[in-house]
Amino acid sequence: MQSVLEVLGELGKAVDPIMIEFLLKDASPEFQEAVLYQIKMGGKRIRPALTVASCLAAGGNIQDSLHAAAAVELAHNYSLILDDIIDHSELRRGLPTVWKKYGISTAILVAVHYRETISQVLNHTRDPKLFNEILAETIKLLTDGERLDILFEQAGRSDEPYILENRYRKVTLEDYLKMIERKTAKLIETSCVFGALSAHADKNIVDALKQYGYNLGMAFQIGDDIIDIFGVEEKTGKKVGGDIKEHKLGNIVVLLAVEELESSEKEQVLSVLRKDDVSWEEVSHVIKLISKTSARQKAEKLKKEYVDKAVNALEVLPRGKYRDILLELASFIEKRDF
Amino acid sequence: MQSVLEVLGELGKAVDPIMIEFLLKDASPEFQEAVLYQIKMGGKRIRPALTVASCLAAGGNIQDSLHAAAAVELAHNYSLILDDIIDHSELRRGLPTVWKKYGISTAILVAVHYRETISQVLNHTRDPKLFNEILAETIKLLTDGERLDILFEQAGRSDEPYILENRYRKVTLEDYLKMIERKTAKLIETSCVFGALSAHADKNIVDALKQYGYNLGMAFQIGDDIIDIFGVEEKTGKKVGGDIKEHKLGNIVVLLAVEELESSEKEQVLSVLRKDDVSWEEVSHVIKLISKTSARQKAEKLKKEYVDKAVNALEVLPRGKYRDILLELASFIEKRDF
Numbered sequence: 001m002q003s004v005l006e007v008l009g010e011l012g013k014a015v016d017p018i019m020i021e022f023l024l025k026d027a028s029p030e031f032q033e034a035v036l037y038q039i040k041m042g043g044k045r046i047r048p049a050l051t052v053a054s055c056l057a058a059g060g061n062i063q064d065s066l067h068a069a070a071a072v073e074l075a076h077n078y079s080l081i082l083d084d085i086i087d088h089s090e091l092r093r094g095l096p097t098v099w100k101k102y103g104i105s106t107a108i109l110v111a112v113h114y115r116e117t118i119s120q121v122l123n124h125t126r127d128p129k130l131f132n133e134i135l136a137e138t139i140k141l142l143t144d145g146e147r148l149d150i151l152f153e154q155a156g157r158s159d160e161p162y163i164l165e166n167r168y169r170k171v172t173l174e175d176y177l178k179m180i181e182r183k184t185a186k187l188i189e190t191s192c193v194f195g196a197l198s199a200h201a202d203k204n205i206v207d208a209l210k211q212y213g214y215n216l217g218m219a220f221q222i223g224d225d226i227i228d229i230f231g232v233e234e235k236t237g238k239k240v241g242g243d244i245k246e247h248k249l250g251n252i253v254v255l256l257a258v259e260e261l262e263s264s265e266k267e268q269v270l271s272v273l274r275k276d277d278v279s280w281e282e283v284s285h286v287i288k289l290i291s292k293t294s295a296r297q298k299a300e301k302l303k304k305e306y307v308d309k310a311v312n313a314l315e316v317l318p319r320g321k322y323r324d325i326l327l328e329l330a331s332f333i334e335k336r337d338f
Numbered sequence: 339m340q341s342v343l344e345v346l347g348e349l350g351k352a353v354d355p356i357m358i359e360f361l362l363k364d365a366s367p368e369f370q371e372a373v374l375y376q377i378k379m380g381g382k383r384i385r386p387a388l389t390v391a392s393c394l395a396a397g398g399n400i401q402d403s404l405h406a407a408a409a410v411e412l413a414h415n416y417s418l419i420l421d422d423i424i425d426h427s428e429l430r431r432g433l434p435t436v437w438k439k440y441g442i443s444t445a446i447l448v449a450v451h452y453r454e455t456i457s458q459v460l461n462h463t464r465d466p467k468l469f470n471e472i473l474a475e476t477i478k479l480l481t482d483g484e485r486l487d488i489l490f491e492q493a494g495r496s497d498e499p500y501i502l503e504n505r506y507r508k509v510t511l512e513d514y515l516k517m518i519e520r521k522t523a524k525l526i527e528t529s530c531v532f533g534a535l536s537a538h539a540d541k542n543i544v545d546a547l548k549q550y551g552y553n554l555g556m557a558f559q560i561g562d563d564i565i566d567i568f569g570v571e572e573k574t575g576k577k578v579g580g581d582i583k584e585h586k587l588g589n590i591v592v593l594l595a596v597e598e599l600e601s602s603e604k605e606q607v608l609s610v611l612r613k614d615d616v617s618w619e620e621v622s623h624v625i626k627l628i629s630k631t632s633a634r635q636k637a638e639k640l641k642k643e644y645v646d647k648a649v650n651a652l653e654v655l656p657r658g659k660y661r662d663i664l665l666e667l668a669s670f671i672e673k674r675d676f
Binding site for chain 2: 025026027028030031034082085086101102103104105106108109112113115116117119120122123128129132133135136137139140141143144146147150157159160161162163166
């Protein structure tokens with residue numbers, strides 16, 4: 001029997017030829033390698049898989065949803081190219097990021113090219129005007145989530161006046177949830193909505209898949225945060241505590257630990273987050289302090305609540321193979337450790 | 339009597355409220371100032387004026403074209419925000435550029451926000467699918483024009499592998515025309531096409547305004563290049579020879595001069611373009627060498643040819659006040675020196 005990841009991988013991979021076809025539109029021959037590099041780096045293709053699976057679960061055919069699925073995966077990769085520039089990230093999935101490989105100017109031009117490709121692909125969906133409207137709002141919110149994520153950093157960016165002036169010195173759970181809702185949950189929600197709309201689903205089905213996607217997205221980001229602090233390097237392929245090194249108070253585990261720690265240890269954590277250059281030793285020390293709190297259990301509990309909400313939202317969908325895939329995916333996101 | 343610039347200014351300014359309304363959509367309160375900064379810096383609003391004037395000249399009403407006009411002006415400003423990042427430009431119209439004022443991360447997020455605003459505005463045009471398709475191709479070509487413009491630089495960007503590997507050592511007139519066609523003419527062409535389409539114009543009228551816009555755009559960029567080298571600082575508000583300081587062989591005047599100069603002086607010009615740090619004294623010396631050639635006259639002649647083609651394209655339009663505005667604009671672009 002196939003694992004849910006294999007099934008998702010197959011559903012998601014169906015969009016690769018469409019992404020490639022539209023990315024190559026209006027791309028000069030000597031620009032093509034740079035344009036395709038980001039999507040050729042791989043990725044789990046979870047968002048397009050959600051679009052296709054949502055479409056199938058809502059009674060549609062795969063073909064109906066492929067262009068919408070390609071659009072959400074392109075939107076995801078568009079944001080990755082820009083996030084890597086913004087965060088000065090040099091590696092992604094073990095490979096140089098687009099800006100690191102080609103230079104910043106080229107990476108910006110590639111990102112612009114991705115965004116136009118999204119418009120071109122969306123023109124092949126069932127209702128281009130509606131899909132364009134939804135995606136435009138989604139990307140605006142995604143941008144705002146990224147803005148908040150940066151503002152929750154506690155150091156760095158000394159050459160960025162807007163960040164220095166608007167930085168959050170204190171981040172509440174409410175602030176955090178608003179940030180991940182925008183940065184992560186919204187696009188995952190849209191991935192599911194696009195699937196439902198591609199299937200001409202009734203409003204109650206669209207709403208159910210929207211709820212499913214939103215809650216799954218929230219759980220997904222909380223899971224990402226937990227893995228960043230407590231992951232196993234052999235499984236994740238990256239060092240633990242990257243968020244601490246990047247001064248992020250906008251990681252749920254760090255945030256909850258800071259709330260719980262007594263003043264002296266709380267100050268130790270905050271002072272590391274507020275250092276311009278953080279060593280990996282300091283990161284380890286902070287993780288030790290975090291481990292003494294119940295931050296991880298609280299985060300796992302919150303994640304589980306979102307997974308449960310996602311699962312419950314699927315109640316109104318017709319029973320069957322494709323609904324099962326969505327259920328399995330929720331269960332995968334609950335348990336994943338990489 | 340109003341000057342053509344005043345008339346254009348009025349037509350163009352009509353789009354400001356629409357740009358502001360849509361830029362503020364889905365923008366957090368503490369992001370709004372940064373979002374509006376670029377369009378509040380001003381600008382001649384030539385592109386939206388062309389959309390509105392084209393719509394009127396094709397028999398439409400102002401109201402029919404305002405959203406399309408706002409979209410092209412937003413697209414122009416979107417490209418300016420990113421170009422200023424790419425070119426490390428610190429000043430525009432005497433004010434700090436977006437990245438200089440707010441920081442690079444914020445400028446990138448603002449640019450992304452502009453692009454989504456374009457999609458939202460286009461959904462209020464006569465045919466969102468068609469207008470989206472045209473604009474997506476236009477911005478892809480604009481991106482490619484910017485890519486070529488960078489590749490025609492003869493030095494700098496030592497940290498950008500793609501540029502170092504693909505740089506043009508020799509730029510032909512054909513290369514140059516392809517670059518400015520994409521970088522500049524295409525969006526001006528689209529501005530006119532959007533006006534014609536907003537007016538429900540017949541195909542021959544759309545084609546005529548397309549030809550007008552394309553040729554006007556070519557003339558506009560050639561004029562820009564001439565002003566960069568031979569402008570008067572009191573009028574332009576910037577130092578002459580900026581393109582030389584930025585190593586650009588992709589300026590028609592520099593290009594034609596290099597073709598014409600004898601080997602020793604030609605090498606002097608090229609060696610300045612190929613220096614990583616160019617002083618303003620060296621820029622002056624290069625301008626002196628360029629002045630000995632017929633590069634300026636040749637460029638002026640080429641510009642005039644494009645203006646004539648633009649004017650001729652208007653032959654099929656009904657005579658009247660709005661066609662006269664388009665004719666005056668062509669004449670303004672032929673003569674402008676700022």
